[in-house]
Amino acid sequence: MKLQEVNYQYKKSPEKALENLSLTFSKGKLNIILGENGAGKTTLFDLISGALKRPSGFFNMLPQEDICYQQQTFSIPMTLKGDDYVKLFLNTERKKETTAVEKMKNNLNDNDYEKLNRLRKMRMGDMSVGERRWLLVRTICLLDRKLHIFDEPTAGLDPNAREEVMRTINSMVDKDRYVLMSTHILHELENVDCDIFFINKGELIFQGSYQEFVAEDKDRNPNKAFQNLLVNKGASNHG
Numbered sequence: 024m025k026l027q028e029v030n031y032q033y034k035k036s037p038e039k040a041l042e043n044l045s046l047t048f049s050k051g052k053l054n055i056i057l058g059e060n061g062a063g064k065t066t067l068f069d070l071i072s073g074a075l076k077r078p079s080g081f082f083n084m085l086p087q088e089d090i091c092y093q094q095q096t097f098s099i100p101m102t103l104k105g106d107d108y109v110k111l112f113l114n115t116e117r118k119k120e121t122t123a124v125e126k127m128k129n130n131l132n133d134n135d136y137e138k139l140n141r142l143r144k145m146r147m148g149d150m151s152v153g154e155r156r157w158l159l160v161r162t163i164c165l166l167d168r169k170l171h172i173f174d175e176p177t178a179g180l181d182p183n184a185r186e187e188v189m190r191t192i193n194s195m196v197d198k199d200r201y202v203l204m205s206t207h208i209l210h211e212l213e214n215v216d217c218d219i220f221f222i223n224k225g226e227l228i229f230q231g232s233y234q235e236f237v238a239e240d241k242d243r244n245p246n247k248a249f250q251n252l253l254v255n256k257g258a259s260n261h262g
């Protein structure tokens with residue numbers, strides 16, 4: 024999947040959300056999109072998934088049925104029980120729900136499996152924000168697609184749940200599938216084999232591994248590396 028000099032501007036916006044953006048995503052690696060709030064990450068995902076109409080410059084994009092896109096804002100009826108939600112979602116899959124829940128069971132430790140069973144009995148509206156997100160992301164991970172997009176899947180999760188979700192997303196990476204993800208929690212990328220794409224004001228200002236990314240700071244602090252890249256590369260791109 025490749026983007027070449029992509030430009031995108033929302034009708035009501037005076038500025039471009041994406042500007043001359045060129046990048047290539049690979050299979051077999053976790054593709055991470057980083058950037059400040061408003062940098063263009065969700066716009067990029069919306070265009071790749073086809074949620075927004077694509078301008079020119081997109082190559083080898085996948086059809087909708089091969090894509091699963093976890094959007095940041097996804098409204099679920101609050102009276103739906105966790106179990107209804109899991110079944111509803113897995114009904115879009117070609118395999119039986121019981122098989123999928125079995126598969127989920129095999130990948131969860133005892134505590135998390137207990138959590139899954141507890142949440143399946145609860146109404147979505149009664150769950151905490153983090154519990155709801157965990158169930159949502161965890162269920163989506165069971166779907167078998169050629170492209171998975173996760174927009175800040177770990178936002179609002181406690182450290183345990185975050186690690187578990189990161190492990191699961193990481194385990195989905197294989198040679199036949201693209202996995203794309205955005206995050207603002209940079210430390211969670213430390214032990215992940217990933218390709219980082221750093222976007223600023225719709226432009227790519229850095230691409231590389233996590234190790235190359237943290238090398239942007241003398242103490243290898245990822246948050247400082249983020250800030251340094253914005254100051255050094257962001258400023259030079261915008262005069």
Ligand SMILES: Nc1ncnc2c1ncn2[C@@H]1O[C@H](COP(=O)(O)OP(=O)(O)OP(=O)(O)O)[C@@H](O)[C@H]1O
Nearest residue numbers: 033035036040058059060061062063064065066067
């Ligand atoms: N529907 C819209 N109409 C006009 N402008 C928009 C619209 N959606 C997004 N934008 C603008 O496009 C730019 C990119 O927004 P986008 O949502 O892609 O950022 P983001 O990197 O995902 O941010 P965040 O980290 O806060 O989720 C921002 O300046 C935003 O204000």
